[in-house]
Amino acid sequence: MQITRSLFDEVMVPNYAPAKFIPVKGEGSRIWDQEGREYIDFAGGIAVTCLGHCHPVLVGALKDQADKLWHLSNVLTNEPALALAKVLVDNTFADKVYFANSGGESNEAALKLARRYAKNKYGEQKDQIIAFKQGFHGRTFFTVTVGGQPAYSDGFGPKPGAIEHAEFNNIDSLKALISDKTCAVMIEPMQGEGGVLPATPEFLQAVRELCDTHNALLIFDEVQTGVGRTGKLYGYMQYNVVPDILTTAKALGGGFPIGAMLTTDDIAKHLVPGTHGSTYGGNPLACAVALAAVNTVNTPEVLDGVMAKAQLFRDGLAKINEKYNVFADVRGQGLLIGAELTAQYSGKARDFMVAAADEGLMVLVAGASIVRFAPSLVIPDADIEAGLARFEQAIAKMVKA
Numbered sequence: 001m002q003i004t005r006s007l008f009d010e011v012m013v014p015n016y017a018p019a020k021f022i023p024v025k026g027e028g029s030r031i032w033d034q035e036g037r038e039y040i041d042f043a044g045g046i047a048v049t050c051l052g053h054c055h056p057v058l059v060g061a062l063k064d065q066a067d068k069l070w071h072l073s074n075v076l077t078n079e080p081a082l083a084l085a086k087v088l089v090d091n092t093f094a095d096k097v098y099f100a101n102s103g104g105e106s107n108e109a110a111l112k113l114a115r116r117y118a119k120n121k122y123g124e125q126k127d128q129i130i131a132f133k134q135g136f137h138g139r140t141f142f143t144v145t146v147g148g149q150p151a152y153s154d155g156f157g158p159k160p161g162a163i164e165h166a167e168f169n170n171i172d173s174l175k176a177l178i179s180d181k182t183c184a185v186m187i188e189p190m191q192g193e194g195g196v197l198p199a200t201p202e203f204l205q206a207v208r209e210l211c212d213t214h215n216a217l218l219i220f221d222e223v224q225t226g227v228g229r230t231g232k233l234y235g236y237m238q239y240n241v242v243p244d245i246l247t248t249a250k251a252l253g254g255g256f257p258i259g260a261m262l263t264t265d266d267i268a269k270h271l272v273p274g275t276h277g278s279t280y281g282g283n284p285l286a287c288a289v290a291l292a293a294v295n296t297v298n299t300p301e302v303l304d305g306v307m308a309k310a311q312l313f314r315d316g317l318a319k320i321n322e323k324y325n326v327f328a329d330v331r332g333q334g335l336l337i338g339a340e341l342t343a344q345y346s347g348k349a350r351d352f353m354v355a356a357a358d359e360g361l362m363v364l365v366a367g368a369s370i371v372r373f374a375p376s377l378v379i380p381d382a383d384i385e386a387g388l389a390r391f392e393q394a395i396a397k398m399v400k401a
């Protein structure tokens with residue numbers, strides 16, 4: 001059978017519009033398509049492949065576990081899950097871990113836990129969840145409704161209730177909504193999909209204080225910012241603001257599907273047997289790979305490397321901008337970088353992404369006017385330079401056109 005891009009339109013549900021080429025092989029920060037064309041990867045599978053493609057340590061962990069045991073279900077526990085949970089607990093504020101298979105599912109667990117905790121401790125009336133406009137928390141109906149883009153949750157019938165949205169980085173907006181009826185505030189320390197927008201330290205600190213005043217749990221969605229992306233293991237460590245619940249996925253498995261919810265003993269104890277679960281959550285294969293990923297990322301070499309590589313990116317983008325003046329702002333933290341286009345190119349981020357692919361470079365967008373970079377945390381400096389050169393070629397053509 002001939003596998004081509006046109007087969008996608010024939011057999012796949014049309015909820016995605018993938019690029020015209022089909023990658024078949026990856027190594028480090030390079031990818032090759034069916035025609036043998038090579039691409040430099042600044043996209044990282046949307047902040048997932050934190051150690052690049054087919055990193056030998058991850059491949060080794062996967063193959064090792066593949067020969068031992070793949071799946072048990074939660075009727076039994078398993079060694080990789082316990083080892084990974086121990087590493088996550090030892091290296092964060094958390095005492096307890098719940099495993100899921102994705103970011104959305106991890107957030108679903110966090111939201112359900114917050115509701116259950118508030119109901120048990122304070123009563124039924126404490127059910128309000130506050131999140132932020134432009135925030136993104138997944139595509140399950142609960143998480144997409146908590147997300148701050150109604151366009152993603154409209155059109156599917158009645159939505160889960162008692163969910164409100166405040167303005168990101170605007171503490172008065174949260175103050176106006178929060179009360180003793182609030183059971184949780186969910187926030188990304190840096191909005192990813194919403195435009196690569198870091199919270200200001202004063203804002204995040206004030207959010208924490210408001211949550212404390214009203215006995216509301218603070219949930220950090222670190223699905224995109226977690227596992228080294230910002231230069232710390234988790235983004236909250238940049239701010240010295242500690243959440244009550246933290247969710248992590250994407251880079252956690254380095255490309256193998258896994259998610260986790262981290263919390264404290266006092267909160268975790270409300271999810272008693274039978275209250276929540278997942279067939280695959282804590283799957284040995286996923287946990288073995290994630291254990292290798294976390295242990296590899298959580299070293300001074302890799303984390304300090306993120307900061308140095310981020311600076312290379314920033315300097316390179318600034319140089320390109322001196323020449324072509326296409327970015328109004330370059331922002332982010334560590335290796336999650338957003339380049340907001342000037343008014344002249346407003347709404348054209350997707351065109352930049354396609355033009356980059358034509359030059360052999362994969363980048364992402366975050367909204368209509370922001371080009372986003374989320375490369376491997378260990379991308380070689382030479383690949384950063386070569387990729388930026390391709391990006392500059394793409395921009396030169398865009399500017400001429």
Ligand SMILES: *Cc1c(COP(=O)(O)O)cnc(C)c1O
Pocket residue numbers: 101102103104105107136137138139188192193221222223224249250
């Ligand atoms: C990607 C993302 C999610 C959703 O994760 P899935 O694995 O696609 O369910 C949730 N929150 C944030 C901040 C994300 O970036």
